[in-house]
Amino acid sequence: MISIMSEIFIENHNQKLKDLIFKRRLWNIFIIISLLIAVLLSSSIIDINSSRLLNGLPRLGDYISQILPSLDSSSLFLDSNKEGSIAYWYFNLPKYLKLLFETFNMALLATIIGSSIALLLSFLSAKNTAPNSFIYFMTRRTLEFFRGVPEIIFAILFVWALGIGPIAGIIAMTLHTTGSLGKLFSEVHENSDIKPREALKASGGNWPSEMKFGLLPQVLPNLISYTLLRFEINIRASTILGFVGAGGIGQELYLVINFNYYEEVSAIILLIILTVISIDLLSEYLRKNVIEVDNVR
Missing domain, CATH: 1.10.3720.10 (MetI-like)
Known part of the structure; x- marks a missing residue:
């Protein structure tokens, strides 16, 4: 009798656990879908242009390359009068x-x-x-x-x-x-x-x-x-x-x-x-x- 009651209790517990896991999965799916919809709506409102973004990334790289100093290893630690030195960079x-x-x-x-x-x-x-x-x-x-x-x-x-x-x-x-x-x-x-x-x-x-x-x-x-x-x-x-x-x-x-x-x-x-x-x-x-x-x- 006790073993039968234990089996019923375990079965009920497992069923409740499965239901809880199922509800959480549904909730997670709902949250993900809601976030995707929110991202799509926000993108359409602020007019995000993917092609414009992709075309602008190379220009960003060009600007970064322009601001980098032209350091020369042979004159790195010379004075500020020598181009290519750190002192010249930080004159x-x-x-x-x-x-x-x-x-x-x-x-x-x-x-x-x-x-x-x-x-x-x-x-x-x-x-x-x-x-x-x-x-x-x-x-x-x-x-x-x-x-x-x-x-x-x-x-x-x-x-x-x-x-x-x-x-x-x-x-x-x-x-x-x-x-x-x-x-x-x-x-x-x-x-x-x-x-x-x-x-x-x-x-x-x-x-x-x-x-x-x-x-x-x-x-x-x-x-x-x-x-x-x-x-x-x-x-x-x-x-x-x-x-x-x-x-x-x-x-x-x-x-x-x-x-x-x-x-x-x-x-x-x-x-x-x-x-x-x-x-x-x-x-x-x-x-x-x-x-x-x-x-x-």
């Missing part, structure tokens, strides 16, 4: 380094100011820390506005208002950093443990002391990690903002592209890539070896 290196330093400072300043404002607003935009629903609603909408407008749009507006220079880029990145980090910080607050704050409140602590002593110590590693990640993003963004006159190395890159100074284009792009890689590696090291260790402790 404008002091200017590039100065602009890279300006780009770095733009991103750093925007990250520091933006993350500081985001931290203050995050307490007001998290459900479990906002003083009331009205402040929560208004702060959330403000952060959405800062986050929803791309940095380059802000940069164009401030370049028009303040003139060409790094100040417009700094303000643009600061606003977008505030919106992005404000959302991330508030989500970290909402996932925090409420017990330390409840203990402070029960012992007579006010709202600022609850945030400072009950919330910040447990969320600080995540906040620093997000801030470092945003700094990496701002380094790349500050390069792009230079194309609209917001200062930094991007503005010089825009000029050399317009004047067809091909070898200078490749020199600047290589410096930007090396700078971004270096900052990414440093940021990754800090997150893994400093922040995570403190978090474990």
Whole structure:
């Protein structure tokens, strides 16, 4: 009797498993077909021309070959007066380094100011820390506005208002950093443990002391990690903002592209890539070896 019941149970279980697998396969097929339809509709709306795309790829290769430097192995390490040397390729290196330093400072300043404002607003935009629903609603909408407008749009507006220079880029990145980090910080607050704050409140602590002593110590590693990640993003963004006159190395890159100074284009792009890689590696090291260790402790 028991063996018969076991067989029935196993048979029912196998049948349910087969039905579940069948339903999942149907769902996967539906998702794939939906994605294909969406891609086809999007392609028809934006008028993607495959022949135009294929014809344009060789021109891209031609441009890349034009911007590559004409280095000569026999004169590679000679001075800047000798064509074919690295020094000749980077004859404008002091200017590039100065602009890279300006780009770095733009991103750093925007990250520091933006993350500081985001931290203050995050307490007001998290459900479990906002003083009331009205402040929560208004702060959330403000952060959405800062986050929803791309940095380059802000940069164009401030370049028009303040003139060409790094100040417009700094303000643009600061606003977008505030919106992005404000959302991330508030989500970290909402996932925090409420017990330390409840203990402070029960012992007579006010709202600022609850945030400072009950919330910040447990969320600080995540906040620093997000801030470092945003700094990496701002380094790349500050390069792009230079194309609209917001200062930094991007503005010089825009000029050399317009004047067809091909070898200078490749020199600047290589410096930007090396700078971004270096900052990414440093940021990754800090997150893994400093922040995570403190978090474990």
